[in-house]
Amino acid sequence: MKHAAVLAVLLSAWFMAQFDFFVVNVAAPSVERDLHAGPAALELIVGGYAFTYAAGMITGGRLGDRYGYRRVFIWGVAAFTAASVLCGVAADAAQLVAARLLQGLAGAAMVPQVLATISAVYPPGPRARALGWYGAAGGLGSIAGQVLGGLLLTADVFGLGWRGAFLVNLPVGLAVVLLAAWLLPEVETGRRARLDLPGAAGLAAGLGLVLVPLGLGNGLGWPAWTWACMAGSVPVLALTWRRQRALGARGGQPVLDLNLLKVHSYLAGVGAIVAFMAYFAAFMFTLTLLLQGGAGLDAFRAGLAFAPMGVMFTATSLLGTRLVTRYGLAVLLAGGTVTALGLGLLAVAAGAGTPYVIAAMTLVGAGNGLVLPQLIGAALVEVAPHQAGIGSGMLITAQQFAGAGGVAVIGAVFFAVAADRGHAAAMRWSAVIDLGLILVVLATVAYNRRRATRRARAAPSRTAVTP
Structure with missing residues (x-):
């Protein structure tokens, strides 16, 4: 029971970080009107968080290794909550940009401790399930940023407008800080990490x-x-x-533990996650453009269009952990195939109407739920406890870098095609590129599956000759 409570506390912070990464996409038009923010300011409000979040992630992992995952997690959540409040009370665009930069830095201190604590505290069996929940929470946070963000802005229960998307973190953050101080264990890493500030x-x-x-x-x-x-x-x-x-x-x-790159499962896992996150971030971005720009949906209805995808992602990600325990990496291959089918349907049906687009999104969500949580677990399975903080930081930095690169490159293709041939044609091109990235993920998983099979076959013979 305590393990479940610990996991809930950790994942609440991870969900919050992912939610705030995506919710600004929905809130951007309201921010533009309310604060008279120009295009450059809007880009910094969205991208500033991503930059400081990614740039500080590895140092955040090192801080956890040095000062303890529990302590850095608590201070990170407190700082993230404070920065969220600063976002919510910003009087102009410059203040909001500064607060978003601080929010990203706080997230960089907070998030690596989530994976590090899971890797250090949970034994192998429960760890795999916990990492499955980690992947599910991250994916749900991403989708909730679109769905709940649109709902918060449209309902506007307290008359806060876009500010409510940030101020909602105040009660959540305070609860996480108090529960973390009560429930999270102290983890002895066995090594006093030093900070490499020049690095x-x-x-x-x-x-x-x-x-x-x-x-x-x-x-x-x-x-x-x-x-x-x-x-x-x-x-x-x-x-x-x-x-x-x-x-x-x-x-x-x-600051970079290059020995981790000698761990084949970690290196292959990072490669697969880079390909997946480049696709996933671009997919969410271009879908928003298609639904709001091409189909003419407002923020609320566009957010609701993501709901079936989120439901399927949740269902398959929770089911996926049990299936992987029984069938191994074949489950990821099946999930990647389902995602590829959904992207293929989207490439064909992008101009056929919103119901067909939602059907393709739902299929993609079902496949993603079988893939993403298990990719993260596979990458960290052989990482030593004293490397958990830096390993998590390097992994999440790779995720963020891949996401930014995917949005920039595939987004550039989308805008170029949309200017000439419309949003539906642009989505077709984007879906084809996304499909290529999913094929890279499938190839990497197939390689890891072959390695795991060879290790399993060799294990009995090695045991037999051991004195």
Whole structure:
């Protein structure tokens, strides 16, 4: 029972972080009207959170390894709640941008502790189920940002408008802080991690040189400085990587634990998650454009269109953990196939009317629920407890980077086609690219399945010759 309560506390924070990542898409038109925010300010309100969230994630993981997952989690939730209140009371666009940057930093401290605590506290069997719930909560938070965000703005029960989407975090955050202080265990990592501040600064700068242009490029028409920044990220990240290797070789503790990349299941899991998140973030973004721009739905009705997808995602993600225990990675292959079928239907039916689009979305949601939660569990299954914080931070950074890249690249294709041939044609092109990314995920899972099968066959023979 206590394990269930601990998991509920951890996942509430993770849900909150994902919810706030997506809810701004729905709230953006209201913010524009209320605060007279221009296009650049809106881009920063949406993308600023993503940037500081991704750039600080690995350092957040290291903070947990150094000071304890419980302590950093509690302070992270408290800071996230405070930043949410600042968002909700912002008097102008500049204040809202600053508050969103703080909110992303707080999320970067809070979220790695969720995966780290699950990996360190739960034994293998319960851990797989807990990681399944983690994936389900993250996916639901993403979809709820669209559905509940539209509902909050439309109902406007307390007359708060878009501000209610941020202020709703106040009671939730306070409850999570109090329950975490009561329920979360102290985790002994067995190692006193040191902070590599130059490495963290180099990594943040390198990611910023990529993420900021990716976030702003579409809206600004890809001016020269966006390309210069992305080109400049290459030497910055290369020098940071070289320093990380040198520091690790000297016995130091770099901000990136490169030893994790020697764990095949972790490396393959990161690759699969990068492909999946690039598809998923772009899919949610382009669907919103199709429903609101192409089909002419308002924020509330567009949000409701995501509801069947969310229901199917919830059902299959909860079922998926039990199925994986019995049938292994074949379940992920089946789920990826269902997702591919849904994307294929969307590519064909994008212009056939909203009911057909919703049917395709529902099929995609069913497949995603079988895939996403299990991908995360597979990536962390062999990570040692003392690496749980940094492993989680690196994994989530890869997720955020992939999501930003997917939205930028596939979004650029969508806008280019939509300008010429309309939203339905643009969605067809986007769905085809998404389908290609899902095929990459299927190929990676098939590779891991073959490795797992070979290990299982070799295990009895190794046991037999052991003295």
